[in-house]
Amino acid sequence: MNHQAIEISGTEIPVIEYRNERVITFKNIDRVHQRPSGTAHRNFNENRHRFEVSKDYFFVKKTAK
Numbered sequence: 601m602n603h604q605a606i607e608i609s610g611t612e613i614p615v616i617e618y619r620n621e622r623v624i625t626f627k628n629i630d631r632v633h634q635r636p637s638g639t640a641h642r643n644f645n646e647n648r649h650r651f652e653v654s655k656d657y658f659f660v661k662k663t664a665k
Contacts, residue, residue, distance in 0.1 A: 608632045618658055 604615035613628045624632075629640035644657070651657055 618660060623658065 605612045606615055607613075609632055611632045613624070613631065616623050616625065626640040626644065627637065629635075630637055633640075644651075653659060
């Protein structure tokens with residue numbers, strides 16, 4: 601298995617692809633910006649009306665591993 605990672609602002613995060621596009625999770629956005637957990641998700645929810653599903657974001661259900 602190939603475990604790729606990239607570095608953003610000195611923080612290493614895993615490369616995640618969804619439908620052949622690179623994506624980033626709210627958790628990793630918080631890590632990169634050194635914000636408390638949940639900050640990116642809260643801000644997204646407050647501004648969701650500004651975004652278009654499948655264009656600006658994907659809704660992906662968490663699956664059991």
